[in-house]
Every structure is written in C-alpha cells, then in structure tokens.
Amino acid sequence: MWTRWWLWPLVAVCTADFFRDEAERIMRDSPVIDGHNDLPWQLLRMFNNRLQDARANLTTLADTHTNIPKLRAGFVGGQFWSVYTPCDTQNQDAVRRTLEQIDVVHRMCQMYPETFLYVTSSAGIRQAFQEGKVASLIGVEGGHSIDSSLGVLRALYQLGMRYLTLTHNCNTPWADNWLVDTGDSKPQSQGLSPFGQRVVKELNRLGVLIDLAHVSVATMKATLQLSRAPVIFSHSSAYSVCASRRNVPDDVLRLVKQTDSLVMVNFYNNYISCTNKANLSQVADHLDHIKEVAGARAVGFGGDFDGVPRVPEGLEDVSKYPDLIAELLRRNWTEAEVKGALANNLLRVFEAVEQLVPSVSRLGTCMACRPQVFSHEKSFNPSLKIILTTLNPHQCPERQHLNCHPRNVPASQSPSRVPVTDLSRGGWEGARPTLEGWEFRQEVTRRQEAELEPPRGADPHPGVQADPKLHPSGPSLSGKPLELRGL
Ligand SMILES: [Zn+2]
Secondary structure (H helix, E strand, O other): OOOOHHHHHHHHHHHHHHHHHHHHHHHHHOOEEEEEEOHHHHHHHHHOOOOOOHHHOOOOOOOOOOOHHHHHHOOEEEEEEEEEOOHHHOOOOHHHHHHHHHHHHHHHHHHOOOOEEEOOOHHHHHHHHHHOOEEEEEEEEOHHHHOOOHHHHHHHHHOOEEEEEOOOOOOEOOEOEOHHHHOOOOOOOOOEOHHHHHHHHHHHHHOOEEEOOOEOHHHHHHHHHHOOOOOEEOOOOEOOOOOOOOOEOHHHHHHHHHOOOEEEEOOOHHHHOOOOOOEHHHHHHHHHHHHHHHOHHHEEEOOOEOOOOOOOEOOOOHHHHHHHHHHHHHOOOOHHHHHHHHHHHHHHHHHHHHOOOOHHHHHHHHHHHOHHHHOOOOOOOHHHHHHHHHOOOOOOHHHHHOOOOHHHOOHHHOHHHOOOOOOOOOHHHHOOOOOOHHHHHHHHHHHHHHHHOOOOOOOOOOOOOOOHHHOOOOOOOOOOOOOOOOO
8 A cells, every 4th residue: 555656745744753753752861962052142242241131031032043942842951052252352352251251151041040050060961951951061162262371271160161162263372273274374383282282181181171173184183182081073064075174074083983082063054065055964964974984972963053144954943953863863873873962972071071080170179169078077187178168169069979079089098198298199199187278279289280380491381371472462352343253
C-alpha cells in the first residue's frame, strides 16, 4: 500500500512529526547549551542597558532572535551570554564597556530569577537543568577586553567570565585574528606572542574556557598545542562546507579531535552557505561534517543569535532548536550523539577545564562564594577564619562541590599542619598557620605571582600590571554613537 502515490505526503508528514516529537522528548531531558548569544549587545544597542524600559521586557521583547518565550520553546537550558565591546574600543574604554555588559547580564538574571540562573561552573549548569531554568554564563568576546593585563583578566574571572574569545575581528597586541588569513589584517604575533602564551596559561590556571572563534588559523594551532585542557570554538562552522576564514579548516578539526575539544556551530548565513541565504538543512551539513572529521564528541551549537543580521530559513530564532535536532535524528544521529551536541560535550570540556584548577585558585573562589564551609574545620587557624567570614558571601550554591571544601583538603595539606618554614610548595601547602589575615592573603598572592613571573629581566611583560607599552593613551569613547557590530 505504501507504493500508492497519494499516501506519500501523509507518510512524510507523519515521519516529520515523529522526529520532531523525538527531538522534544530528548530535549526535555537534555536541553541545549548554546555557546554564543548576543542578546546583551541588543540590550545595549536598543535600550542603553535600561532593563526597566517597558520595551525591554524580556517576556514580550520583539524584533530580537531571543526572548523568554522563545528560549522556553527552544528548550534552551544553558546559554553563554556574549559580553562584547567593539574593536574600536581597544586601548580606549574597552574594559569599562566590558564591565557594563557583564553588569547587564547580572541584572538580567536578577530581574528574571524564575527564568535565568546565573552560574559559573558545570555543576551550576546541571543545577539549572534540574530547576528548569536557563543556566546563564558569561563569555567575553574579544581579547581586547582584558587590555593586555592579566590583572584585568583575573578580575573578569571573579565577575563570572567563563570563556574568553582570544580576539574579535582585530588583532590584540598578543594574538592574531581571522582577518590575517583573508589578508585584511597584518600578522603581528604569528599566532600567539609570548604574552599571548601567558594569557592562555593563566586562563588554564583559573579554569576559564579558551574560545578560538574569530582567531587566525595560526592562533588556533598555537593555542591547541599550548592549552593543557580542551578548548572551544563558541560560534564557528566548518571551512570545508563554506570556505569562510571564520570557519574551522579540516586540519584544525583533526587537532580538535586529538585534544577532545569542541566546535559549536555558528548559524550565520554567510558562514553556513557563504551567501546571504541559507537553510536549516545546510546547518545540519556543517554538523555532519564536523562529526565526520572530528567525531561526535566535537559537535555543539553556538547560534550567534542576535549577533548577526541573517539567519537560516527554519532557524529564525532560538525557538527553532528542536527542528534542527529533528533533522539530525532524520540523518541517523543516535540519541547519545544528539545529547552530546546539545549539552554533554560542553559539560565534558568544561569539567576538564575545571579539573585543571589547583586548590589555591579554588580557595579564592570559595572564599567569595561559601565562606561558611570553612567554619567547622576544627583545626583551622582562627585568624584565617576571620578573613573568610568577613568576605561578602555571594550567592553561589553551585560551588558546594569545590575541592577547597575542608573535607577535600588532604590532612597533610591542612594549614595547621604545614611547617612554618615550608613555602616552597604551592596552594594550601605553603600557607603559614601563624600569619595574620592580611599577611596570609599577601603571601598567597605573592606565591601565585611567583608562579607566573619569569626571572627578572627575562620577559618584558609583568604578571600583574599592564604593560605600559601596550597602553597608548587615547580618548574615552564615552558619548560616541553605538555602531552595529562587525560579525
Ligand atoms: Zn562573534
């Protein structure tokens, strides 16, 4: 009976419904974590970050790819919100503008607590999944946001940055961007300069994901070689499918496979089809290709919604994710492969990055987030307890699992058992139990810096202060009209 021609449309409709239903079933259990969304940029452009403006209501917000009903319909369970400031703020007011965008993400989460849960860890993402909220993370898009300062980088980490895109569409003084590969920018660092290598090491040390979207191929390769943990491309597609230099070439995809890294596919038409028009099926072609070359563990989604002017037919906004998942199922992706692309691959990479963090860095975060976890450590030095309990106990429930919990600090590393004279080892091991609070903090900082500092005179880049050579003075861009971003 299936050969009767008049039944074919009915079969097609039923099959389509089957895959769509399957997609929804899978996504109820494993919602999508998207690597890059520029809603914060739209909030700046449209409302100057005034979230109280009636038109900025995220429940009714129109003319954007993203609002709360669309996030719900799309089963979006995790989102790296892009914190972005244009390249022409480099060496000018990039840091201030970056802080303002971080602020708007924080305020957005505070204004809609029933929808967003601000998190800074893989455990936090899992918690948001359980609560049926959108895990909201901060990705800083462009190395110019750190103003060539490891101090700024560390401060951004404290404010929630969990990935840093090494460049946007401009070189930083320490990393080359993708326009080097088109001939529109001059190569300056041949990938990463020595200071750029320090940035990568510091991101590893802090537990911040390294994002290679927007960088040159030389920067991709140098970073993949140097990083001690897998990296991500938060919004990049496959060069072999669409020959845009913003996409990832196959030789780099093979490095992605070797390093267990992740490519989160960008939906921008011009990176999907290399023309102004594209459709959902062509996006799936990119996903298929990355899976074929780098493996299913290397695939993710980074739609670039609200950061691009044109998106594919069938993927008009964030509500359309289930349609893309249905297409992958139609192409014989297994449920495990689909779940990997939705969330598990990102969680795997994030956990690998988190596992690099030595206990001293965890201590820093723990002190800010959960000072009370230390209060029942009987052998803990009383003077240290004073510091810990006077720090601002920010809400940070997802941090309860941290290694710095006293239960996780081996007895041999407990501060009270460390010889006073032993400052040769890192982390807890060097903490002098007899030091007063302020002194202790200075000691920890000094030893962190010592890890980073090369011998005197060997390297012109100081570990904490910005290098004056990288900071030509320039006027503030305050008051300058906002321009639409480059892509
Ligand atoms: Zn971008």
